[in-house]
Amino acid sequence: MTSSNFGHDHGFTLRRSRNVLPWAVAAIATLLAITLAVLLVHDRSTPAAAAANASKSKFKVHFEPAMAGEEKILDFVAENIAPDYGVSIEPVGLQDPIQANQAVASGQFDATIFEHQWYMQQSAEAAGVELTPTTELYQWGFGLYSTRFDSVAALPQGATLLLPNDVANQGQALWLLQREGLLTLDPDNEPRTAKIADVAKNPHGFKLKEADLLAMPRMLDDVDVAIGYVSQFDAGKISREKGILFPQPPRTFASRLVMASDYAQTPDGQKLIEVFSDPRLNEFLESTEDPLVQGVLTPVSKD
Known part of the structure; x- marks a missing residue:
C-alpha cells in the first residue's frame, strides 16, 4: 500500500x-x-538605423556621359564623402536614358543622378518601370542663348524661340518664359509639364519651335533664341557670352538620386541616400572652379 x-x-x-x-x-x-x-x-x-544595418559596401551610380559635370560630382562624392560612410561609389555612364532607368529598376545600377522628377516620370513610364526620386542633388544651369541679340528686352515682335522637344524639358523652358513675363500658360494645366499647345497668351507673338536638346547648339544661328542647358551649349562650343538670360532654375527641376521604388526603402538604399545628402556636396557645388561644373551644375535653389 x-x-x-x-x-x-x-x-x-x-x-x-x-x-x-x-x-x-x-x-x-x-x-x-x-x-x-x-x-x-x-x-x-529610422533611416540612421537602417543605414547602419546596410550590407553593401560598393554602389554603382549612373550618370549621363554627355554631361561631364555629373561624372565630376560622382568623383567628388566617391573620393571625399563615401569613405566616411564606409562605402565606395563606382560611377557608371550609359547614354540611353531608357536603358539607364531599366538598369536602375533591375538592380544592375543602384541609382542614377541624371534626371529631375518630371523627366523621371516620363522616362520611367516609357521604360515600363517603377522608380522613386529621393534626395535633391544639384540643378542644371538653364539659359536663353542668342547670336543675334544681347538681351531679352531686345527681342523683336515675332522672334523665333527654339525649345526642347521632350515634354519635361519643354515644360521647364515654357515655365521659365512665363516666370519672366514673356508669355502665359493655360492655368488649368500643370506648368511643369506644359507643351507649346498650352500657351494661352503670347503678347510678343513669339514663334515657338522645338528641337532635340543636343541639336540646339548647331541650330542657334537659325533662330533668334534657343533655350536649353548650359552644359549642352558648352559641349557645342557656344560661348556663355551668348547667353542673354540665366534665370535661377526652379527647385522642382533639381536632379534627384533616383532608385528602384522597392530598393529605396531598404537599408542599402537608405545608406546611399545618406551619403548623397551629405552637406559637403552642396559646398562643393558652391565653391568649385571646375569649368565642367561651375555654372553648369549649381546648388539646389530655395524655391
Whole structure:
C-alpha cells in the first residue's frame, strides 16, 4: 500500500510539472518575442538605423556621359564623402536614358543622378518601370542663348524661340518664359509639364519651335533664341557670352538620386541616400572652379 501510494503521488507530481512548466516557458518566450519585435521595428523605422544595418559596401551610380559635370560630382562624392560612410561609389555612364532607368529598376545600377522628377516620370513610364526620386542633388544651369541679340528686352515682335522637344524639358523652358513675363500658360494645366499647345497668351507673338536638346547648339544661328542647358551649349562650343538670360532654375527641376521604388526603402538604399545628402556636396557645388561644373551644375535653389 505504501509503495502504491508513493507511486501514485509521484505520478501526480510529474503530471503537474508537465502542464505548468511548459506553459510558463511559452508565456515568457512569447513576451520576449513581442519585445524583440517591437525593438526591431523601432530600430528599422529610422533611416540612421537602417543605414547602419546596410550590407553593401560598393554602389554603382549612373550618370549621363554627355554631361561631364555629373561624372565630376560622382568623383567628388566617391573620393571625399563615401569613405566616411564606409562605402565606395563606382560611377557608371550609359547614354540611353531608357536603358539607364531599366538598369536602375533591375538592380544592375543602384541609382542614377541624371534626371529631375518630371523627366523621371516620363522616362520611367516609357521604360515600363517603377522608380522613386529621393534626395535633391544639384540643378542644371538653364539659359536663353542668342547670336543675334544681347538681351531679352531686345527681342523683336515675332522672334523665333527654339525649345526642347521632350515634354519635361519643354515644360521647364515654357515655365521659365512665363516666370519672366514673356508669355502665359493655360492655368488649368500643370506648368511643369506644359507643351507649346498650352500657351494661352503670347503678347510678343513669339514663334515657338522645338528641337532635340543636343541639336540646339548647331541650330542657334537659325533662330533668334534657343533655350536649353548650359552644359549642352558648352559641349557645342557656344560661348556663355551668348547667353542673354540665366534665370535661377526652379527647385522642382533639381536632379534627384533616383532608385528602384522597392530598393529605396531598404537599408542599402537608405545608406546611399545618406551619403548623397551629405552637406559637403552642396559646398562643393558652391565653391568649385571646375569649368565642367561651375555654372553648369549649381546648388539646389530655395524655391
